[in-house]
């Protein structure tokens with residue numbers, strides 16, 4: 411059985427054709443959706459729609475614990491996460507792909523740990539490098555093989571959402587050293603670490619972050635950009651060797 415999973419977010423729902431489906435089982439409540447078995451080139455992977463199918467669960471309501479626990483129980487060992495993000499660094503134009511190497515967590519009130527009560531083992535997981543090195547390398551190699559240009563580093567700010575940020579918030583995230591901003595990277599990344607699963611993220615810049623441009627950010631424009639970016643994401647994943 412395949413040990414690789416792809417968790418897809420906004421814009422990634424129709425990325426692959428499903429060849430089968432499986433319910434996820436978890437002691438942490440309801441996962442977002444059943445997983446679909448998909449082919450990535452010659453590799454197989456489980457695909458999980460993070461926001462549910464249809465797309466309906468907002469970032470702060472996703473049951474990240476059930477999703478990660480469910481994948482672990484299925485035998486998954488490695489997770490590639492697809493995240494739509496805003497570009498804080500002005501050089502990161504819409505459509506650009508980024509493989510982040512760092513993150514800063516600005517979320518609050520999310521069920522963010524398995525280590526959560528007296529019954530669960532108390533863990534203080536090592537998290538200096540939140541994304542797993544070999545899996546990041548596999549993504550970068552796949553990008554090269556597919557001829558897909560991408561940014562090989564970046565610090566992802568994870569905000570609470572579901573609203574977009576204010577210009578002042580984005581200015582602060584830039585001062586903090588963040589180059590991209592999304593809403594779903596945490597607690598997913600940390601839970602994967604707690605569960606002992608390798609995890610790396612492939613981000614698609616959907617829009618310039620708030621305040622970088624005069625025009626307001628619209629969902630319609632985000633969807634238009636992501637539709638094109640996801641074609642590149644699919645080409646890249648088809649060259650993935652893990």
Ligand code: HPA
Nearest residue numbers: 494495496591592593616
């Ligand atoms: N901010 C936060 N999350 C996002 C954005 C953004 O500008 N674009 C896509 N996801």
